[in-house]
Amino acid sequence: MEAPRRSFVRTLLLSTAWMSGVSGMKRLHLSAELIPSAEGNEGLLSIQPSDYPALSQSGGSIRLGFNPIRSNHQPDGTLQPLLINRLEDGTLKAMSAECPHGSCAVRTYSTGSQSHVCPCHASRFRLDGSRISGPAPFGLETYPSEEQPDGSLHVLVPRLRFTLSTQVVDLGQSQRLRLTFAARRKVSYEVVRRRQINEPWERVAFAGSEQGALSQTELDGEGLLASVYVEAPDHQGLFAVRILPKEY
Structure with a gap:
């Protein structure tokens, strides 16, 4: 199942901020004011x-995964891991790794057993996520996904959305942009920027305080509001905070 392209664009822009220079003055635009909420x-x-x-x-x-997987095969947090598989027809499919029986994280697909296997109660699932056997009452949940012209894969993941508030901080000789968001516990984040809307995203360093060194590239959430500070030397650019998934 594919989601409409517009849905992906709207979701992406919800957690971004735009800074531009107009007649020597710096103006901040919140994208949430310009793009309808998904x-x-x-x-x-x-x-x-x-x-x-x-x-x-x-x-x-x-x-x-977004949260580490504990020894009981469940995430150490509120976000379930996901699976991405290359199907026999060459397409990619994204689905939840949460077993519908007991919420354990199923393992990646094994070509030996021709299945995904749940490590808790041995439910088995096909490459496309459909149920084969075991106590699971049905197959794995499919996530809407779309392959992009640049080769990337966009996936809409439940409960992954968060909002971003922004404020320009005047430091006298310079200005920084403060990005504030609810950082979930044991979830990693990065800040990215692109100078123009049609340019690729690039990771940027940020500071943890208004006048701190711009030396951090990742932030580990603690379940609290977090603020990071970035600079735009030419006073323009589109900034975003992104969750960093990791292979578990």
Whole structure:
């Protein structure tokens, strides 16, 4: 199932801020004021499949998590991991890694057993997520996904959405942009920027205080509001805070 392209664009822009220079003055625009809010609580995950060798061939499978996976095979937090598989027809499919029986995280697809296996109660699922056997009452939940012209894959993930508030901070000789958001516990974040709307995102360093050194590239959430500070030397650019998924 594919979501309309507009849904992906709207979700992406919800957590961004735009800074531009007009007649020597710096003006801040909140994208949430310009773009209608997406319905639901989905957030956009964008990955480059070429970064994952397993996805280069049919039957390839990766499991990406936002919270670490505990020894009981459940996430140490509120966000469930997801699976991305390369199907036999060459397309990519994204789905929840949460077993519908007991919420354990199922393992990546095994070409040996021809299945995903739940480590808790041995439910088994096909490459496309449909149920094979075990106590799970049905298959794995499919997430809307869309392959992009640049080769990336966009996935709408439940409960991943968050909002971003912004403020220009005047430091006298310079200005910084403060980005504030609710940072979930044990979830990692990065800040990215692009100078123009049609340019690729680039990771930027940020500071943890108004006048701190711009030396951080990742922030680990503690379940509290977090603020980071960035600079735009030419007073323009589109900034975003992104959740960093990791292979577990």
